Amino acid sequence: MADGMIRVPVTEQDAQLRAKNFDEVCLGYTEDEAVDEAKRCLNCKNPMCVSGCPVRINIPEFIHAVSERDFDKAYEIISRSSSLPAVCGRVCPQETQCESKCIRGIKGDAIAIGKLERFVADWARTNGIKPHTDNAPNGHKIAVIGSGPSGLTCAGDLARMGYDVTIFEALHEAGGVLVYGIPEFRLPKDSVVKAEIDNVRSLGVKIETNVVIGKSVTIDELMDEEGFEAVFIGSGAGLPMFMKIPGENAKGVFSANEYLTRTNLMKAYREDSATPVFRAKKVAVVGGGNVAMDAARMALRLGAEVTIVYRRSEEEFPARAEEVHHAKEEGVKFELLTNPVEILENEDHFVRALRCVRMELGQPDESGRRRPVAIEGSEFEMEMDAVIMALGTSPNPMIASTTEGLDITKRKCIAADENGKTSREGVFAGGDAVTGAATVILAMGAGKTAAKAIDEYIRNKG
Amino acid sequence: MYLIRKKTVLNPTIFMMDIVAPRVARYCQPGQFVIVRVDADGERIPLTICDYDRDEGTVTIAVQTMGASTYKLMDLNEGDHVHDFAGPLGRPSDLVTDDIGEVRKKKILFVAGGLGTAPVYPQVKWLHEHGIEADVIVGAKTKDLVILEDEMRAVCGNLYITTDDGSYGRKGLVTEVISDLVEKEGKHYDLCVSIGPTIMMKFCVLTTKKYNIPTIVSMNPIMVGGTGMCGACRLTVGDEVKFACIDGPEFDGFLVNFDEAIERMKLYRTEEGRALLEYREGTTHHGGCGNCGGDR
Structure with missing residues (x-):
């Protein structure tokens, strides 16, 4: 793009054709397309896009790596902040978040940040690259309730810090809304969702399915009997x-x-x-x-x-x-x-x-x-x-009603402050369970914030 | 994966399995249910809990072959595994959670139909363990379909067995037994718990209403999530819509809209029939279902 004003278009399946199949609608950028689009980035000193990202990905840095064809490095930069880039690149409302702040967007098209994120994540997956962690295990056990976007993010971040994390999922498969809600043609299950959940597992996170918290076991029992020092509730709005x-x-x-x-x-x-x-x-x-x-x-x-x-x-x-x-x-x-x-x-x-x-x-x-x-x-x-x-x-009342001292709001959501702290010591919450139905990326942002708060809580507990 | 520790075949269509599932076994109560998936591609089958052993970590389910998934389950044996076993789900029976002193004051009648005998059993057993002897009516189509007779006799007060064809016990419907007990034998009951086919529960309630005996029924609608997430199992109770999976499965029988519930169970009837024929007959199925077009 000579003038840099217009976004490199992304290939989509023909509308008539795709209305009759379940394959993904958007086919994503090729390597050359991604590099061309990345080269449009002005690499702002004060990048507004980052402030629009709920998980604060270092956007200019990863786009710069793409423009230099260093996709490996681009993935390393993204995976520092996000556990689910292939998912976010597909389902985030970028036009109202990172891309809405892009300086390029004032006179022309904003950089296609979402499509570039997706490209990098897909490239890493196809080339067998996994996120890496170098933090030694710290021996502290954390329980995460729900394996949707907020739970996976919180678990991934905590595992990177060295925590021993177990996710409890009520359904038979991990992923929450990513597997039961968002359709295959928008978010492929086997190739994308399963692969990203496997990445979270590769950080050391354990996932126990078929456990209905409040029925199979309560939060109090997880903390008193099973040795979990803190709990994150990311049970969604089901x-x-x-x-x-x-x-x-x-x-x-x-x-x-x-x-x-x-x-x-x-x-x-x-x-x-x-x-x-x-x-x-x-x-x-x-x-x-x-x-x-x-x-x-x-x-x-x-x-x-x-x-x-x-x-x-x-x-x-x-x-x-x-x-x-x-x-x-x-x-x-x-x-x-x-x-x-x-x-x-x-x-x-x-x-x-x-x-x-x-x-x-x-x-x-x-x-x-x-x-x-x-x-x-x-x-x-x-x-x-x-x-x-x-x-x-609306949120499922099952957890709140079986957890002693856990306050809920008028809208039956779990009451939590901006760091995810609830009325119960050691119990944190985030995502749709707190806000009511919202987006994947806001839930991920809440999971990330809570992971930080949980880390501080454990450190201060001594 | 969850181990099948024991399998007991009760008759050609009904079998029981003890499944190793410590988390479920630890907390489950009479009245609750589980969701089972036979294999990695299986559907989620809701099944009422029939018994449990907290020390062994096992939960007993009783299954009647109905569709392809239950036939698949029947084809598994001791030592095999089911892919998923989630629970306990739903609310425990009120009898278990109500004040035991109040429950003791009541004369309780259970009415079990067919496979419904299985979920009735843990309730009667629980009452027996708490010093309460309840009367039980067991109804079945024919002698071979009467299940858990000895087990039930060991924990209940009077046991009345009736079969549609008169091949065992007395001949006739469970509702006739209720009427005879109340009218001819002058029995008095403060509470009735009826579990069985929806149509049987409907007529049971019509009968107990006549005698003013409050009646609890256990509903078994079509379910998917089993955790309140989808509303597939919704039914009308009084003037409210309830989800059987989280508000039930037990409800006040006087308030349940049975006709609507029976209609809603028919939603996937042809699809289920087709899947069953395909599973049982495989390539030998030449369109006998009348739906797939293979006979045309």
Whole structure:
């Protein structure tokens, strides 16, 4: 790029083609493309991009290494700060974080930091390069609850400092939302997620699956009987919300969590999967977040005609612009300013139609977005045979209710300060369990901060 | 991986397994369930806990072959492993957590249908260990499907067995036994616990309602996560939607919407049937399922 204003474009699978397969949409940069893009970086003395990164990757330094084709060094720089670069390079909302601060972005395109991060991580994986740790074991045992983004990050950072870390996971597979929520076509499970979790294991982190904290064992018992000196709770926000409208228990109504868990974790999209998924012809996905886009694009790939139903307008979409763009390209339809009021069943109690009402935007509400108000007499029906509710999730109360002295907030989240400290000594928390449903990278940032706080706590304990 | 220490075949369709799972065995209580995955690609099967040995670290499950996954499980033997065994899940039975003094004052009737005898057993046994003798009705289609008779007799008060075809015990449905006990024998019960096929629990509740006997039922809807994460197992109880996996599996039978629950269980019926035929008949399956099109 001669003038350096325009970003090196990244190759994507053709929209028509990819709408019918489960392979990754974005194909990533080649070596030459990555080097060209890296050369656009101005290597700012006071890099604003780093301040936009929740895990504070030294962005200019790794991009500089890429521009010199020293990919090994670039990976070493990234892996100092992030345990999951191949994941983040794919699912972080870079456009509102690091890339939004990029000086290049003022007059032209911001540097494609996310795509470069992904390139480096993929390059390292293909070339068999692992993150290395030189810290000697310090003998202190730390328990991490949940193997999602915050737990993996916290565990990885603590292991690098020499701690003896065990992650407890309720499901049969590690990864949390990375394996049950985000679909294969956005985040490949075997090649990317498993590989990065193996990297965390290679730092010495142990992962025990099928352990439901609060049921199989409590936090108090982990600390009193199993010798863990501190605990990090990164249990996420797992409880799906429903609309509480008539017909919601009809056959063919699913939470996005169920639909995505069946297809991602249980691989129901594959012919040989033991877990079934409901094959619908016309699917409505209710909601406007990233999870709604994921569910819609998954349903599309399973052969359905898909409509996103959202009560506000496109401007208020909580989903990343790229996800909305991809969904549109693939043929997902949008019914905006529309809110479901009832799900209608046929005589066999399967979904027949979705009755909706049109909305208009009124005064801004507490979230700062204009509040949607129903237009009287605007009710109409859309024929559907499945409805997927992607309305958000709230934290599972199981851990808080079984841990003595662990305070929760009004929103049922675990109460923690900015360092992840909870009301219980030695117990830290972060990610969606504290904030309510948010992003992978914010959870990772919280895991990182908590790892530091746990280290300080153990040192001060003497 | 979790070792199968013991396997007992009770009849051609029902078997029991003791699985080595110390974390589950240490805390599980009557009324709770586990999730089992047979192999690396298996589905998550929810199974009610039938017994446990805290010292040995084993949990006993009873399984009836229904779909491909349960047939796969039946094909495993002592010394083999199941891939995953998570739990204990759900809430323990109220009988176990309520004030024992209050429980002692109650005359309790259990109504078990078929495989439901297995999850009834640990509750009756728990009561027996706490000095309470409960009456138990066991219903089954036919003699061969009556399970755990000796074990149950050893821990319960009166045991009444009934079969649909009259091949063992008396002939008829469990609801007829309830009516006879109350109306003909003048028995009084303060609480009924009914576990079995959903349709049986529905009619059991219709009967006990008539006699004003509060009734607890154990629901077994379709599940995926088993930890509150997906809502697949939701059901209507009174005017609220509950998740069987974390709010149950036991609920006030007078409040459960059984018709909705029965409908929701039918969601994947054809898919499950197809998977079963494929597993059992393999390449010899020539489209007999009527769904796959192989016969056309």
